[in-house]
Amino acid sequence: MSPRYFIETYGCQMNVHDSERMAGLLEEAGYQPAATDADADLIVVNTCSVREHAEDKLYTRLGEINALEERTGRRPAVAVAGCVAQQEGRRLLTSTNGHVIDVVVGTQRQRFLPMLLERARTDPFALVDTDPLDDVSFPLGIVRRQDPVRAYITIIEGCNDHCAFCVVPTTRGKERMRRAADIVDEATAAVASGRREIHLLGQIVNHYQDPADPNLDFAELLARVDAIPGVERIRFASPHPRHTSERIIDAIRNLPRVCKHLHLPIQSGSTPILAAMRRRHTREDYLRLVDRVRSAVPDIQLSTDVIVGFPGETDEDFEATMSLTREVTFHAIYSFKYSPRPNTLAAMRLQDNVSETEKTQRIVALQQQQREIQEGLHGAMVGRTFDVLIDATSRRRPEELSGRTSGNTTVNCPGEPSWIGRTVSITIERAGPYSAWGRPAT
Ligand code: SF4
Numbered sequence: 160m161s162p163r164y165f166i167e168t169y170g171c172q173m174n175v176h177d178s179e180r181m182a183g184l185l186e187e188a189g190y191q192p193a194a195t196d197a198d199a200d201l202i203v204v205n206t207c208s209v210r211e212h213a214e215d216k217l218y219t220r221l222g223e224i225n226a227l228e229e230r231t232g233r234r235p236a237v238a239v240a241g242c243v244a245q246q247e248g249r250r251l252l253t254s255t256n257g258h259v260i261d262v263v264v265g266t267q268r269q270r271f272l273p274m275l276l277e278r279a280r281t282d283p284f285a286l287v288d289t290d291p292l293d294d295v296s297f298p299l300g301i302v303r304r305q306d307p308v309r310a311y312i313t314i315i316e317g318c319n320d321h322c323a324f325c326v327v328p329t330t331r332g333k334e335r336m337r338r339a340a341d342i343v344d345e346a347t348a349a350v351a352s353g354r355r356e357i358h359l360l361g362q363i364v365n366h367y368q369d370p371a372d373p374n375l376d377f378a379e380l381l382a383r384v385d386a387i388p389g390v391e392r393i394r395f396a397s398p399h400p401r402h403t404s405e406r407i408i409d410a411i412r413n414l415p416r417v418c419k420h421l422h423l424p425i426q427s428g429s430t431p432i433l434a435a436m437r438r439r440h441t442r443e444d445y446l447r448l449v450d451r452v453r454s455a456v457p458d459i460q461l462s463t464d465v466i467v468g469f470p471g472e473t474d475e476d477f478e479a480t481m482s483l484t485r486e487v488t489f490h491a492i493y494s495f496k497y498s499p500r501p502n503t504l505a506a507m508r509l510q511d512n513v514s515e516t517e518k519t520q521r522i523v524a525l526q527q528q529q530r531e532i533q534e535g536l537h538g539a540m541v542g543r544t545f546d547v548l549i550d551a552t553s554r555r556r557p558e559e560l561s562g563r564t565s566g567n568t569t570v571n572c573p574g575e576p577s578w579i580g581r582t583v584s585i586t587i588e589r590a591g592p593y594s595a596w597g598r599p600a601t
Contacts, residue, residue: 164182168205172358172360174242176360204239204241205241218255238263312345336368360395361397365407378407397424425464428479429477432469477521484529537595549578552579556571570596573599
């Protein structure tokens with residue numbers, strides 16, 4: 160009987176997609192998916208270290224896997240992958256006493272996972288492989304996509320920017336680009352397998368440049384993916400404000416399949432804090448960019464990331480974040496309390512001097528303000544009709560369907576599961592801060 164694997168994923172879309180790749184590699188090597196961790200011969204924990212909270216989950220999970228072994232008497236192999244694996248490497252074995260980990264595989268070495276597992280079968284010591292690798296190609300047809308509608312495709316790995324708070328340059332390595340021809344081939348194969356939405360991924364996705372052709376930039380890549388027959392929608396994450404050129408804004412406006420949604424991380428509304436974060440844009444630069452984007456694409460919806468409580472953030476700095484988010488009226492904000500991450504410039508050079516209480520008060524105030532903004536924006540959708548790409552059954556009401564508008568608003572509606580993957584015109588009847596509800600237009 161084939162060995163069975165179970166992958167659990169923490170963190171961002173890039174990690175979700177890495178898990179899809181590892182699943183494909185394991186199936187190529189003869190593994191089959193397991194329904195639960197208790198049925199698995201191999202458990203892969205694909206970790207995130209962007210927030211302290213995310214990293215803590217690994218240690219909790221390893222304890223639970225230990226308890227599972229004691230309960231069932233079975234000893235699955237355990238592999239730790241992702242950013243914590245890359246960041247901690249061999250140290251993971253001592254911090255967890257090593258006894259539940261067989262393989263530690265870094266972010267750039269995931270393709271070697273089956274080979275490492277094979278070696279681990281005869282090796283009494285845990286194997287650790289976190290060496291950097293420049294090659295970012297990935298064989299076509301291996302990835303096991305979990306989402307029936309959306310295909311994640313990595314176009315850039317790593318980042319050279321070293322924002323002061325960010326662990327990515329150390330966990331994902333220096334910036335490396337995939338060839339445009341490989342990206343287009345993968346998108347074409349994803350459409351042939353029934354996917355309707357292509358989601359391009361990179362740490363600074365809009366910094367893309369084909370390694371084989373310096374003239375082929377992100378705007379041109381969008382045009383090439385847009386031209387693939389069968390692609391219905393294109394999204395991308397995450398662009399950097401600094402690299403959002405006129406060519407990219409024109410591509411969003413002119414290419415029919417590129418969604419009218421732009422996630423533009425701001426992190427703080429205060430220019431001195433942005434400078435301390437080494438973001439290389441000011442509040443004013445950002446607001447000018449928002450104006451340019453909105454004049455070119457009036458119906459675009461914007462979202463952002465915000466960190467509260469960065470070292471040195473005063474009440475005045477935080478008020479600048481509150482006023483900026485009011486001024487821009489984002490459709491969504493992903494907000495986090497600052498926590499120092501290992502090997503980052505902020506952790507090494509700055510004192511984490513905003514108290515936990517202040518961080519909590521600030522994030523609560525920001526989220527409350529944002530909730531009111533979203534209620535207003537979604538309320539304005541009522542009575543209007545939107546094209547919604549149905550992507551799942553509703554999480555709360557399984558008899559309903561869920562999908563997204565081009566602007567990335569979640570819309571729930573009555574309908575048949577066979578509609579998943581179809582674009583349906585939905586007239587919005589009611590809306591709350593996080594989603595809207597409607598019926599198919601007649
Ligand atoms: S640009 Fe993004 S990924 Fe790169 S260091 Fe800054 S926050 Fe991290």
